[in-house]
Amino acid sequence: MASPSAPPAPTSFPLPTPQPSLGHSVIPALTKLQEILSQLGEENFTIDLPQVAAIGSQGSGKSSVVESLVGRDFLPRGIKTRRPVVIQLVRNAGEEEWGEFDHLLGKRFYDFEKIKKEIQNKTDREMGSYNYISEKEIRLKVFSPNVPDITLVDLPGVSKVPVGDQPSDIQMKSRDLTISYIKQPRCIILAISPANEDLTNSDAVQLARLVDPQESRTIGVITKLDIMDRGTDARNFLLGKVVPLKLGYFGVVNRSQEDLKFNWSVKDAMAFEQSFFSTIQAYHGLSHCCGVPQLANKLNQILVQHIKAILPALKARVNMQLVAVAKEHASFGDTGESKDGLAVKLLNILAQYSEAFCSMVEGKNRVPTDELSGGARIHYIFQSIFVKRLEDIRIAIQNAAGPRSALFLPEAPFEILVRRQIRYLLDPSLQCARFVYEELVKMSNRCLTEQLVEYPALKRRMDEVIGNFLRELMNMKMT
Numbered sequence: 001m002a003s004p005s006a007p008p009a010p011t012s013f014p015l016p017t018p019q020p021s022l023g024h025s026v027i028p029a030l031t032k033l034q035e036i037l038s039q040l041g042e043e044n045f046t047i048d049l050p051q052v053a054a055i056g057s058q059g060s061g062k063s064s065v066v067e068s069l070v071g072r073d074f075l076p077r078g079i080k081t082r083r084p085v086v087i088q089l090v091r092n093a094g095e096e097e098w099g100e101f102d103h104l105l106g107k108r109f110y111d112f113e114k115i116k117k118e119i120q121n122k123t124d125r126e127m128g129s130y131n132y133i134s135e136k137e138i139r140l141k142v143f144s145p146n147v148p149d150i151t152l153v154d155l156p157g158v159s160k161v162p163v164g165d166q167p168s169d170i171q172m173k174s175r176d177l178t179i180s181y182i183k184q185p186r187c188i189i190l191a192i193s194p195a196n197e198d199l200t201n202s203d204a205v206q207l208a209r210l211v212d213p214q215e216s217r218t219i220g221v222i223t224k225l226d227i228m229d230r231g232t233d234a235r236n237f238l239l240g241k242v243v244p245l246k247l248g249y250f251g252v253v254n255r256s257q258e259d260l261k262f263n264w265s266v267k268d269a270m271a272f273e274q275s276f277f278s279t280i281q282a283y284h285g286l287s288h289c290c291g292v293p294q295l296a297n298k299l300n301q302i303l304v305q306h307i308k309a310i311l312p313a314l315k316a317r318v319n320m321q322l323v324a325v326a327k328e329h330a331s332f333g334d335t336g337e338s339k340d341g342l343a344v345k346l347l348n349i350l351a352q353y354s355e356a357f358c359s360m361v362e363g364k365n366r367v368p369t370d371e372l373s374g375g376a377r378i379h380y381i382f383q384s385i386f387v388k389r390l391e392d393i394r395i396a397i398q399n400a401a402g403p404r405s406a407l408f409l410p411e412a413p414f415e416i417l418v419r420r421q422i423r424y425l426l427d428p429s430l431q432c433a434r435f436v437y438e439e440l441v442k443m444s445n446r447c448l449t450e451q452l453v454e455y456p457a458l459k460r461r462m463d464e465v466i467g468n469f470l471r472e473l474m475n476m477k478m479t
Helices: 025-039 062-070 112-127 170-182 203-211 258-261 265-277 292-331 341-363 374-401 411-426 428-445 456-478
Strands: 050-053 087-092 098-099 138-144 150-154 186-195 218-223 249-251
Touching: 050 062, 050 170, 050 203, 062 087, 062 150, 062 218, 062 292, 098 112, 098 374, 112 138, 112 292, 170 186, 170 203, 186 203, 203 218, 218 292, 249 292, 265 292, 341 374, 341 428, 341 456, 374 428, 428 456
Parallel strands: 050 150, 050 186, 087 138, 186 218, 218 249
Antiparallel strands: 087 150, 098 138
16 A cells, blocks of 8 residues: 655654664664673673675665664765765764764764755765765764664665666666675675565675675665555565565655655654554554564564574683683782782882883883884984974975075064965974874883782783873874
């Protein structure tokens, strides 16, 4: 049954009741695991979740499905996806949500409409108005407390026939690009097919079966259920009676161009989708596979299974650390020291650290013969790297002076010239600061290495505090 020709206003539908979202059952487990790893000093150990790639023909509704899973409206609509958009979801502890592009490092986008415009502008800047596709990715990180650390990929649609200025081999290129992503064993495939097209000829399902013949990581998604011809439905598709899939199919309702004119948000679309499935008789009894929340729930199940699969290796790693720590603790014996005695020892260690650091700067410590280090390295950075750039200003002054002495260079030209040259010093100055910062960090890590073997927690804490201090100073210089 088709939906009304003009969509009602979003407010005519009740807001959907809370439904499973992508990561709702995974985030607590990830949080607990990371807490345990942090306590064991494994802050750098990451739990890599599978990548999810949305594939299908042009106009199949891939971008809409990706947006619905993220829960935000940020992908350009009404235009073909011409480059892979890789969305890395990053779980953060705060309440704010924002996006960052790899090609605009450090710039945060809190307005997701601006993210949408930047994706379109980035595509237009590099590809113009041509309709060909590119393998160059647009990489976006979305930070939110409501997502798991997972990567979603919105791929260009598979083209069957060249249109307009598209090359004659567009079908082969689009297929090869899609396969390059979904052939990875850790990639979960969302094989997206419109409900108003023949599922037996679905490009998405065919490509998925090519790289995943066991169907162990392919989920079928039937889109645009609300625009099927009157008197037809996708019930047999969802039940797997047309083209079976081991992990099954899920039906979703996409936002159309007309819906977007009404400024429907993702939340509005979810409300309409819930109302649609509750009123269409053909989908009664299929609540487990109808709607984006059910698709998200299926992905959650797969993610939880992935975490369970890596738990044995993680458990073995933790047990090895426990044994190593127990042996280390036994080797220390009973210190028999009071709190006051430990405080005195801590002050002595800090004093020794300060003395060792100063000795490295002044060159009084044991000096390696194969490389510059400490104060000698910092001196080299200033004298052999930074000073060379100063010669450019000196030469410019001499050239401007001509046959006259540089002492009597006219003031106005001198200021203009020097101001221009000083600007050239910005990059080498920042480079010099980075080099010095890196050397200071190395010096800090080398201090009292042997003395602190018995106190690994203290060593980690000292490295953290000193690293943060040096980083703050570095950031001040960079700004």
